[in-house]
Amino acid sequence: MVETFDKRDVISEVISLGATVLLLTVLSTAYLATRGQDKNGVAWMFAGSALAGLLSGIVLALFVLTTTLIDMRGVFINVKPSLISLLTLKQENLTLGIVYLIGTSTVTGLVGAVLYRTPGRVRQALLIAFLCVLTLGVMQELLRVTFSNIGFLAQLIKSLYEKNGLSVIGAAGIFIVTFTLTLVWSFAQSPVQARIAGLSSRGQFILKSSVFLLLFAALFFIPKALDNIYIGEVLANVGLFILMGLGLNIVVGFAGLLDLGYVAFFAIGAYTVGVLTSPERGGTLNFWEALPFAIAIAVLFGFILGIPVLKIRGDYLAIVTMGFGEIIRILVLSDFLRPWLGGAGGIVGIPKAEILGFQFAGPIEIYYIILIGIFIVVFLAIRLKDSRLGRAWMAIREDEDVAQAMGINLVWTKLIAFAIGASFAGISGAIFATKLSTIYPQSFKFDVSINVLALLILGGMGSIPGVIIGALMVVGLPELFREFEDFRFLVYGAALVVMMQLRPEGLWPETLHMRELHHEHAPPEPASTDSIPAN
Amino acid sequence: MQLVRRFLPLVIGIYLLLFFGPLAGFDFFRIVGEIYNKPSLLLQQLINGLANGSIVAIVALGYTLVYGIIELVNFAHGDVFMLGAFMALTVIGATGVTETSTASEKLTAALLAGAAAIIFCGVINVIIERFAYRRLRNAPRLAPLISAIGVSFIVQNIGLFWGGLRSFFPIMGVNSAAPKAFPDLIGRVDVFKDWFGLDLPITLSTKELMVIVVAAALMVGLRLLVQYTKIGKAMRATAENRDAAKIMGIDIDRVISFTFLLGGALAGAAGLMFGLYNNTVVFTMGFTGGLRAFTSAVLGGIGNITGAMFGGILIGLLAAFSDQYFSSRWTNAWVFAILVTVMVFRPTGLMGENVGQKA
Incomplete structure (x- = not known):
């Protein structure tokens, strides 16, 4: 992994990605070491950070020494000559390289302190x-x-x-x-923000809608202008995940029901379109006629899967929904449904969408379908969030018992959350089917649910812009780092843990949610199960 | 009327089972016929199920201990179990013992592997608690759960990476993701025939005997530990009411760490037993194993130690039965079906107390 990092240069011939990561690690160590030293005076601070840098340098140097003197290739499979050359900053002479390494680390440590002192x-x-x-x-x-x-x-x-x-x-x-x-x-x-806040509501509306229109125009024209299949493909994949993310956002983010079997609805949407449109399976409809069926059947399954799990709370719900996701996949794979769903062979020959003879064949054309879908779904999500229903969801998320006491119909509200979430995934699945023309059960594994959950956590649960940012990071970023494909789920796992520890509200949090989270963190509230919180 | 309402779900359930069961291999009449024709096969499957169920029960204990004390479904527990199997395999590989070695060599290797797996998994579990869960103890309920899912993925990838270290551990084989052969150190000696001279239509091999005996010993040991030692008392107090326990002078952090240590150690032992019994380990076994173990814990009533044991054995029996008479492809679906049914109709499990508020 380190080795692959070293193949890329950030600045050509000067510093590689690997060296950058290395120096960044030393830098953040020194920065963190400096953080506590404020009260002891500036001199102490610099000494502390330099020491931190020096120590990191010495540890790395010891590593280099042991690995070059003793052959430890068996233990550290990743230790290859290139790593050593990276650590010694490409010096041929080992002693000189180690001196360089320690020196650079110390200087980096000092930079950490300087950075801390800057305004x-x-x-x-x-x-x-x-x-x-x-x-x-x-x-x-x-x-x-x-x-x-x-x-x-x-x-x-x-x-x-x-x-x-x-x-x-x-x-x-x-x-x-x-x-x-x-x-x-x-x-x-702040002056600009003050000016905007000072505008009349009409002015603000005009400003907002013009920004929105500009954004829409950019999203609409850029891919066409670029006319690049690879970019279109990546954008289309990101878009499909945004659609799913928005759906899961309603279930997890708004209503607080952790659904780990979300891929089931994606699969249902895709298979409905597959069965209804593929001539191989006797389908006669076109994509646009099949789409409403895909949504309707996804909603239906949202209800069906929702009913038995309504009574189940929290952790149990996660595992039961995960079970449903797997059962749907096993069903699709089963011999019993093979005549309709094709078993492991999947469905092939799904026709492309068409409007008045224009075929949405390539990824860029599909991108437009997805874009329009996203706009509709984002609009719905924003409207739902502020509606009576949306507020009911959030009340359930915060405290089910209190919500019920306030007269919210838990059963109906939760079912609606499941159904709407399912419908968004159904749309996504339908587009996925026409995009690929072939669908296999293998495309609908548990991993997809985890991808969607990860993008939701990264972006911020309950936040609609967060979903978009999250999808760009979870689906878009791996495209940049193709060589790390094997470690993808390791990174997702680490991201989930780190986000929960450091920034549970996500990268682009919903304001309300952020306030609650930080309020809860401040005084550690005694865990009481039987009393209603005072606020 | 009361009677009807009470048994209506049951009747509906039976109808559903008879109608839709055949899709998932549950063909009642065929199964009855098969059992009638060859009843010994059923007994044989019961023995296999008992052995596999004992392993599941040991893993389930880890779920139930942790849930009992901090009300968290430790998603990563199944994967810790997988690491235990990998650790045992690594140690056995390092000792160089093969199936042809002498009995004492095999025993030493197995004991070494067991000790290594138990210590390793215990420590790993404590580290996981320290870094992934401790800070989130007072956070909203979803936070530690999501953290646990993340840890599960990390641990699974560690297994994948470990499986690829063939230059250091030749026993890991060529492909890092492929199932790995676990040396058969116990062998299949028929206890009834060779030890007692009985000629029965069913066999109880030394493997099954080992698994059942070790599992029973572990369960009894755990029971005694929780019931009669000081730390066991502290665990029970913490599970009952964390704040009150704190006021009584119990070091909560230490108790929780110890609980994770205990759960991890059990998972390590289960990992070794799984390897010795099934002779194959793979890095994804934590997912299936963890799922079954969790279902057992829920079935028995999560938080309840005896319940987890019985739940594990029941699930083991069901899995063996399903593998034989339904179709092994559907076994996981049946396990899930049981899980959903229990959660919907009896969320407290078969022998659990009321944890409705916590769940």
């Missing part, structure tokens, strides 16, 4: 600028492919990059531009 505004700007350079450095290949059709952008990219990463000048340029912009924005942010 928050500047530190934030530095951090964002650094992240921009890192991201752009890693995204080189993608950007090249993306903008190869647009003349001046292709020129710009050519000038920014060298063969294996950013050029030094390009990196410096990006750094300075983003740094200045962030700094300026940090000063301008």
